[in-house]
Amino acid sequence: MKLFSSCKEAAKAIAEALEHDLPLYRRFALAFHMLICSACRRYRKQVIGLNRLVRRHVREPSGPVMNLDAVTRQRLVERLRQANTTPVGGTPNAAGDAPRP
Amino acid sequence: MDGSPGVRSDPATWVDTHGAALLAYAMPRVRDQQTAEDLVQDTFVAALQAANFRGDAQERTWLVAILRNKICDHFRKLARERTHQGGDERDPVEDSWYKPHMGSDGWAVSPKAWVVNDEALLANREFWQIFHECLRGLPSRQAAAFVLRMMEDVDAEKVCQDLDISATNLWVMLHRARGRLRSCLEERWFTP
Numbered sequence: 102m103k104l105f106s107s108c109k110e111a112a113k114a115i116a117e118a119l120e121h122d123l124p125l126y127r128r129f130a131l132a133f134h135m136l137i138c139s140a141c142r143r144y145r146k147q148v149i150g151l152n153r154l155v156r157r158h159v160r161e162p163s164g165p166v167m168n169l170d171a172v173t174r175q176r177l178v179e180r181l182r183q184a185n186t187t188p189v190g191g192t193p194n195a196a197g198d199a200p201r202p
Numbered sequence: 203m204d205g206s207p208g209v210r211s212d213p214a215t216w217v218d219t220h221g222a223a224l225l226a227y228a229m230p231r232v233r234d235q236q237t238a239e240d241l242v243q244d245t246f247v248a249a250l251q252a253a254n255f256r257g258d259a260q261e262r263t264w265l266v267a268i269l270r271n272k273i274c275d276h277f278r279k280l281a282r283e284r285t286h287q288g289g290d291e292r293d294p295v296e297d298s299w300y301k302p303h304m305g306s307d308g309w310a311v312s313p314k315a316w317v318v319n320d321e322a323l324l325a326n327r328e329f330w331q332i333f334h335e336c337l338r339g340l341p342s343r344q345a346a347a348f349v350l351r352m353m354e355d356v357d358a359e360k361v362c363q364d365l366d367i368s369a370t371n372l373w374v375m376l377h378r379a380r381g382r383l384r385s386c387l388e389e390r391w392f393t394p
Contacts, residue, residue, distance in 0.1 A: 105306070108307060108309050109299075110307070116374075120358060143312075143313045147316070148380050150318025150320075151380065151384060152380070153318070154323055154324070155353060159230050161324065177213075181216065181243065
């Protein structure tokens with residue numbers, strides 16, 4: 102990575118820096134690019150923001166857990182009953198083969 | 203396995219006790235309701251067949267652990283189905299984000315002005331609906347890399363093994379996945 106790197110290179114460096122520390126000279130080149138390029142500053146802020154948002158989304162369920170709707174509940178119960186009565190050691194694919202309404 | 207007393211729970215009770223919570227866990231991680239239901243179903247079946255079923259307060263934690271494995275398996279399988287989308291060769295979509303400008307690759311379209319407001323977005327169902335539609339639009343291996351690494355927080359090394367890719371391929375794939383999600387959300391949510 103040159104000191105005057107392109108936006109394409111900068112975007113890749115942003116991604117790589119999220120996975121592991123960049124070598125010093127690349128870190129420097131990235132910092133320099135960020136200094137002079139507002140588009141890449143915006144890009145970095147957005148992808149890092151989306152990363153953080155997605156992590157929070159899967160870790161902090163928002164709001165109360167909804168009850169199952171009746172149809173979904175019935176479907177799960179039926180399939181589970183079938184799987185439960187299929188002798189184990191017979192056909193091992195009991196889970197996947199239950200018919201859907 | 204053999205019908206020991208521990209596995210006699212009534213499926214309806216299980217579904218009522220844990221079904222909603224397990225589905226709520228699976229939904230943000232997979233792409234659609236059908237897949238989420240299948241994975242919850244597989245989780246119940248695996249739990250019923252497990253010999254060490256205890257039925258105590260740890261039951262939910264245990265079920266979630268099984269479900270998490272099922273979700274990871276699902277994405278590994280998905281990633282293997284089509285092997286031609288690696289992170290090594292050029293990606294025409296990635297290339298289209300840039301255009302030559304004074305001898306170097308600048309943005310073809312500069313990122314528009316928007317910021318991620320966690321508090322407003324976390325509780326917004328419509329946003330996550332669109333997010334999942336964008337996620338569905340990713341090539342399957344990119345989606346698998348993104349979900350395993352960014353959502354399930356699986357170790358990078360493990361993801362590389364599962365998808366049979368190098369460490370470099372992994373971050374290139376994550377880069378492309380993120381870039382695609384960013385543009386998709388920009389277009390469909392942030393600055394429609």
